[in-house]
Amino acid sequence: xxxxxxxFKIASLITKFLDGSLSSEESxxxxxxxxxxxxxxxLFEKLTSPDYLQDHLHYWENDNTAKQWELLETAxxxxxxxHSQETSVKVLIRKSLRYAAMAVPVILLCGTxxxxxxxxxxxxxxxxxxxxxANVYIMPKGxxxxxxxxxxxxxxxxxxxxxxxxxxxxxxxxxxxxxxxxPNSNTKSKETIYNTLVVPRGGEYEVTLSDxxxxxxxxxxxxxxxxxxxxxxxxxxxxxxxxxxxxxxxxHPFVVNTNKMDVTVLGTSFDVSAYPDDPGERTVLNTxxxxxxxxxxxxxxxxxxxxxxxxxxxxxENENNLRTNTANMESVLAWKNGMFIFEGEPLGSIMRKLSRxxxxxxKFDNDTDTGLHFTGRIKRFxxxxxxxxxxxxxxxxxxxxVGNEVVxxxxxx
Numbered sequence: 001x002x003x004x005x006x007x008f009k010i011a012s013l014i015t016k017f018l019d020g021s022l023s024s025e026e027s028x029x030x031x032x033x034x035x036x037x038x039x040x041x042x043l044f045e046k047l048t049s050p051d052y053l054q055d056h057l058h059y060w061e062n063d064n065t066a067k068q069w070e071l072l073e074t075a076x077x078x079x080x081x082x083h084s085q086e087t088s089v090k091v092l093i094r095k096s097l098r099y100a101a102m103a104v105p106v107i108l109l110c111g112t113x114x115x116x117x118x119x120x121x122x123x124x125x126x127x128x129x130x131x132x133x134a135n136v137y138i139m140p141k142g143x144x145x146x147x148x149x150x151x152x153x154x155x156x157x158x159x160x161x162x163x164x165x166x167x168x169x170x171x172x173x174x175x176x177x178x179x180x181x182x183p184n185s186n187t188k189s190k191e192t193i194y195n196t197l198v199v200p201r202g203g204e205y206e207v208t209l210s211d212x213x214x215x216x217x218x219x220x221x222x223x224x225x226x227x228x229x230x231x232x233x234x235x236x237x238x239x240x241x242x243x244x245x246x247x248x249x250x251x252h253p254f255v256v257n258t259n260k261m262d263v264t265v266l267g268t269s270f271d272v273s274a275y276p277d278d279p280g281e282r283t284v285l286n287t288x289x290x291x292x293x294x295x296x297x298x299x300x301x302x303x304x305x306x307x308x309x310x311x312x313x314x315x316x317e318n319e320n321n322l323r324t325n326t327a328n329m330e331s332v333l334a335w336k337n338g339m340f341i342f343e344g345e346p347l348g349s350i351m352r353k354l355s356r357x358x359x360x361x362x363k364f365d366n367d368t369d370t371g372l373h374f375t376g377r378i379k380r381f382x383x384x385x386x387x388x389x390x391x392x393x394x395x396x397x398x399x400x401x402v403g404n405e406v407v408x409x410x411x412x413x
Contacts, residue, residue: 014047133385136401138358140381141202143178145217150193150227157205169193171210171227179206185228192231196224199240202359204335209236212247213254216336219356220275241273243336246288260315262298264291270307271332277352280316284327285309296320338380340387347372347397351408358384360401365409372396 013030016022022030034040147155151168157175165173169191174181180197199205199217207215210228217223221240235255246254248267256263258274260281268288274281283292285307292313293304297320305313305322312327334341335353342350348370351362357380364370374394378387388399388406398409 014044018048133388133399133401136383136385138360138384138401138404140219140357141200141359142381143205144200144203145205146198146200147173147175147180148196148198150195167193167195167227169227173227179208181208182210182227184210184212193227194224195227196222198222200359201356209234211249211252211254214245216243218242218335219359238272238274240275241271241335243269243271243333245269260295261313262293262295262304264293265289271336275352275356278349280314280319282312282314283307284312284329284332286329286333292322294320294322297322334377335380339377340380341377343375344373345375346370347374347408350374350391351406354384354387354406359404360384361405363405363407365407367410368397368408369410 010030010033013022013026013033016026017030034044143158145157147157147165149155149165149167155165155175157180163175165175167173171185171193172183173195174183197205197207197217199219199221201220203219205217207217207223207225209215209225211234213234215223215236218241221238221242223239223242224237226234226236229252231252233253233255234249235257237257239258242256244254244256244265246265246267246269250266254265254267256265256272258272258281259276261272261274261283263270263272263283265288268290269286270288270290271284271286272282273284283290287309290307291304292307293302294315297304305324307313307324310327310329311324312332313322313324315322328343331341331343340353347368348364351364351370354360355362374391376387376390378390384406391397392399392411395411398411400407400409
């Protein structure tokens, strides 16, 4: 199978073909792809046929372009009975699409079969004919969290609340829009006071620690950290997933502790994923250098592994040794950039991420293969039905939603 980025590129070219913006060079690339495989030709003809566009107009509805879509729909209906007008209809299709809110190309792969789906991200999702998700509307909570102070007091944080929070040592924490910020005090406190930032399922939040280190926390995650760093190291404790941009301080290493790993840095940016329900923990280095060790490795005084940018250290479930691999940085950092990007990702892993982000419970039918692999990309701040519908279009799975529970079944049931 070709690399998924090839499919994303072809999807983009087909989109450009439809809206009339395809350059001569791009046309050559698209034609080469069509000619190399009979299946490519069949798929291209399907995606660009008037019948297919008519059946999928609801993907692209846009109140601001209602007249354009009305003209397009009329032309498509006429074309079904008068094939002599095919050329003019194609021109009208392209003109209409050019003025309409053009669909974002999305690719989903499952096993050896794959589909290109032209999909417009919309506030109400995109439902295809026969879908059981037509009336489902589940959105993430967005920028929400709770801050647990040193005395146990809990402060609710959200994207509209702005206030100054005072700790018992007098430290004033700035709670701005969507993030917390801790000041750097030149006076070292005799007592180390810890705060804990807790992000619920469906949320995300940012915090700037007193040393200037910035941390982005993903859904269902928590970070325990000192209000002011004292001692020889800057140590924080993570559950779930966080992206760190560590402020440089060679004299005071920054340490991220999870249930099974310690990640030690001087100044760098990296992602740590340590969810209790995932089959292992992972550290991915974006810039700089980090040393990763297991809790057992530290006890045995092992040196651990040093990562270079673009590499990851993985500690799988029931294993004691770290594995290092090259990492897909775009996919790893997608959550921080407001996206879901899956490349050959198992169904079970995808549904765990959706469960955390949309705060839903996921139930698998006994016959559902959780090892099915999917590839695709879509914005995170969208109705859950957008992604579920796209996965259904592969013909491999079927979803139903009852209240806050998403049930996953094999297609055809």
